[in-house]
Structure formats: C-alpha cells, structure tokens
Amino acid sequence: MPNFSRGDQVFADAAQRFPTPFHLYDEEGIRQRARLLNRAFSWCPDFREYFAVKALPTPAILRIMKEEGCGLDCSSATELTLAKACGFAGEEIMFSANAMPPEEYEQARGLGAIINLDDASDLDLLAAHGGIPEMICLRYNPGGDFSIGNTIMGNPGEAKYGMPEDQLESTLEQAVGQGVKRFGLHAFLSSNTMAAGYYPQLAGILLRLGKKLAERCGAAFSFINLSGGIGIPYRPDEQEIDILAVGEEVRKVYGEICPEGGVALKSELGRWMTGPCGWLVTRAVHEKKIHRDYIGVDACAVNLMRPAMYGAYHHITVCGKRTAAADRVYDVTGCLCENNDKFAIQRKLPKIEIGDLLVIHDTGAHGYAMGYNYNGRLRSAEILYTGDGEYRLIRRAETPRDYFATLDVDCAAEELGC
Numbered sequence: 429m430p431n432f433s434r435g436d437q438v439f440a441d442a443a444q445r446f447p448t449p450f451h452l453y454d455e456e457g458i459r460q461r462a463r464l465l466n467r468a469f470s471w472c473p474d475f476r477e478y479f480a481v482k483a484l485p486t487p488a489i490l491r492i493m494k495e496e497g498c499g500l501d502c503s504s505a506t507e508l509t510l511a512k513a514c515g516f517a518g519e520e521i522m523f524s525a526n527a528m529p530p531e532e533y534e535q536a537r538g539l540g541a542i543i544n545l546d547d548a549s550d551l552d553l554l555a556a557h558g559g560i561p562e563m564i565c566l567r568y569n570p571g572g573d574f575s576i577g578n579t580i581m582g583n584p585g586e587a588k589y590g591m592p593e594d595q596l597e598s599t600l601e602q603a604v605g606q607g608v609k610r611f612g613l614h615a616f617l618s619s620n621t622m623a624a625g626y627y628p629q630l631a632g633i634l635l636r637l638g639k640k641l642a643e644r645c646g647a648a649f650s651f652i653n654l655s656g657g658i659g660i661p662y663r664p665d666e667q668e669i670d671i672l673a674v675g676e677e678v679r680k681v682y683g684e685i686c687p688e689g690g691v692a693l694k695s696e697l698g699r700w701m702t703g704p705c706g707w708l709v710t711r712a713v714h715e716k717k718i719h720r721d722y723i724g725v726d727a728c729a730v731n732l733m734r735p736a737m738y739g740a741y742h743h744i745t746v747c748g749k750r751t752a753a754a755d756r757v758y759d760v761t762g763c764l765c766e767n768n769d770k771f772a773i774q775r776k777l778p779k780i781e782i783g784d785l786l787v788i789h790d791t792g793a794h795g796y797a798m799g800y801n802y803n804g805r806l807r808s809a810e811i812l813y814t815g816d817g818e819y820r821l822i823r824r825a826e827t828p829r830d831y832f833a834t835l836d837v838d839c840a841a842e843e844l845g846c
C-alpha cells in the first residue's frame with residue numbers, strides 16, 4: 429500500500445510554513461530504504477547503489493545518498509554537474525545516457541565516471557571524446573518480450589536502449605583492442621515492476637552472458653549493473669517488494685553461476701529508493717459540479733506529470749479526514765488547459781471543502797523531476813522533513829523571473845515576482 433508512515437500533522441505543519449503546492453520528502457524514510465538495500469546486498473563485497481539522479485535531482489537528496497554510501501547514475505551533462513557539485517567523483521558516478529551530445533563523454537571521463545555504453549557506435553565517439561577507459565560497461569538489449577513466468581514484464585524489442593548480444597561481443601572485442609581490461613554488463617528490462625523475481629532473473633541473464641563474453645573476448649568480467657525498475661505499491665491493494673528477500677534470491681543465482689565470486693553487483697534504483705518518501709501537498713481551491721463533480725487544486729501536471737502522462741495512480745488523502753467516509757466521487761484536477769490534467773478520476777474520497785489540504789502520495793521519484801512549464805505554470809518548492817523533525821526548503825518554488833530568464837522581453841520587477 430502507499431506510504432502512510434507520516435501523519436497528517438506533518439503535512440499540516442509544513443503547509444503552515446510554506447505556501448502550497450510543494451513536494452515534501454522524508455529524510456528518515458530515504459535513509460532507511462538506502463540502509464535496507466545495502467543490507468539486502470551486503471553479501472556481495474562490492475555492491476553499490478548508484479541512485480538514479482533523474483528520479484529526484486535535488487542536491488539535499490543526493491547528499492543524503494552520499495552519506496548512505498551510494499553513488500549516482502547520471503544521464504546528462506547537467507546531472508554530471510550536479511553529481512560533482514554534491515561531492516561525487518570517479519567510480520562513484522555511472523554515466524548511462526543514450527543519443528546524447530558526444531561532449532558529455534568528455535565531461536564524464538573528466539570526472540572519472542564509469543561509462544555505460546548504449547550502442548556499438550558509442551565506442552568510437554568515446555575514443556574521440558575523452559578516450560577509452562580501462563574499464564567499461566555495456567548495455568544489453570535482448571530484444572523480444574521480457575517475461576517472468578508467463579507474464580510479459582517488458583518489451584526490449586521495442587526499446588531504443590542497449591545492444592543485442594552479437595553487437596555486445598563485437599564492441600567488446602574492439603574495446604579490448606583499444607585497451608579495455610575490465611567490463612561490466614547492464615540491462616533495464618522492466619519498469620516499475622512489482623515482481624520479486626525481476627532482479628534475480630536479470631542477474632542470471634547478465635551473469636551468464638558476462639561469463640560467456642569474457643571467455644570469448646579475453647577481458648575480465650568485473651560487475652553486473654541491475655539498473656533500476658523495482659516498483660513501489662502506488663495502490664492500496666499492492667504489496668511492498670521485500671528487498672531483503674530479493675537480495676537473498678539474487679545471492680542464490682549468483683552462487684549457482686559464479687561460485688568463484690569476483691563479480692561485483694551494482695544497482696541504479698530511483699523509484700524504489702525515494703518514491704514512497706515523497707508527497708505532493710496541495711490545497712483545494714475550486715469546486716465545480718457539471719456532468720461530474722470536480723475538485724480543482726493548486727497543483728497541476730506541471731508539479732506531477734505521471735497521472736497525465738501514463739494514467740498513473742497516486743493515492744490521495746485529505747488532511748484531517750483520513751478516517752472519514754469516502755462517500756463522494758470526484759475528479760481531482762489541476763488548472764492546465766489539458767483534460768488529462770487530473771490527479772484522480774472518479775475517485776471515492778471524503779467530502780472536500782475549499783481550503784482542505786490534499787496529500788498526493790508516493791511522489792518522491794519521477795515526480796518533481798518530470799515537471800515542465802506548460803501554460804506558463806511554474807514548478808513548486810521541495811521541502812525536506814528532516815530526521816530531527818525540521819522542515820527545510822531544499823528547492824524554492826519557481827518565480828516568473830525563472831520563466832522569463834530565457835526570453836528577451838521587458839517585464840516590470842513586480843511582474844517577475846521579486
């Protein structure tokens with residue numbers, strides 16, 4: 429079920445201090461999850477989580493990850509700059525990008541990051557932009573459908589990422605010729621998966637393939653990168669994945685395929701790490717009754733795009749009314765001129781009054797980060813609820829000045845919100 433670990437008082441207190449809407453993140457919750465993941469894989473000597481920056485690219489959060497022993501998975505020049513600014517360097521950074529400007533390789537190499545090559549042609553680009561490192565990671569795409577048991581979990585055959593096996597082999601051969609000594613294998617075959625068997629199955633695929641390629645190409649097989657993809661229970665009827673059990677299953681697979689050890693494990697989880705530890709707090713500002721009953725809130729898809737983009741479910745509670753009967757049916761909407769700007773459709777909720785605080789759950793990953801400025805709407809603030817119960821502004825809300833910063837128009841200072 430969604431994360432109900434924080435009571436309404438926390439959200440109400442935050443809303444007393446900061447104007448809505450804002451995302452609130454729970455420091456203690458994030459640290460606990462990082463520690464649990466590290467415990468789940470503590471049997472593997474060189475395990476490291478590279479938190480996927482794209483999930484929550486906010487320095488205060490990235491510094492928490494560093495304190496918990498995580499590295500960062502970066503996908504762009506800007507994310508590399510963020511990583512550096514937050515004190516990450518060398519092999520604490522994984523650079524997993526695709527179809528990006530080749531100069532980004534130079535930046536990643538300058539930081540000493542591990543490069544995860546998405547395509548065979550990237551090897552020449554890397555040689556020309558930063559040079560070939562001694563260790564390299566290659567991204568695998570097996571094609572077809574990816575199934576666990578009888579259930580199709582993903583469609584690598586339609587995904588733009590990674591290389592098929594024959595291209596992996598020729599790229600690795602070429603890389604060895606250019607001085608690569610050690611290599612890792614990476615794959616991301618299923619997103620937001622609630623199947624506990626995902627990581628164990630993926631580990632099996634990558635370990636077998638890595639051993640085979642190492643024999644054929646004569647480079648040492650250093651690590652597998654299980655990437656991201658472990659899901660969280662957005663819906664009340666979903667169960668949290670038992671990450672300790674996942675770690676144990678991966679250990680068994682590892683023991684069968686690599687009894688001699690010597691291959692490290694990496695992950696690049698985003699959603700699992702921070703998703704449940706974030707909430708979008710917004711206020712009911714409008715009520716409309718036409719063919720349906722609508723509640724308009726002061727957040728919109730600009731603050732959380734997942735429902736509009738994927739029809740994703742996010743649980744909603746009304747502050748102070750958690751135990752009240754859910755005897756109304758509402759569409760909860762934002763203010764965009766887009767009919768998909770709805771946080772909930774035909775959702776049973778308690779009666780909502782104008783001014784009520786609504787808490788949209790599990791927004792801690794791919795929430796704020798996917799924000800945009802459609803309709804000239806501005807992105808909200810981010811607040812950290814710290815381990816000692818303080819509320820810390822870790823990203824201010826955008827002002828019109830931010831919006832107009834890239835435009836060449838004259839605006840009066842008061843129109844820019846300063």
Ligand SMILES: Cc1ncc(COP(=O)(O)O)c(C=O)c1O
Pocket residue numbers: 480482483501524616619620655656657658696697698699700793
């Ligand atoms: C290369 C890579 N690694 C890790 C992640 C994180 O995925 P998730 O947040 O689903 O764990 C992503 C997400 O898009 C990704 O593209």
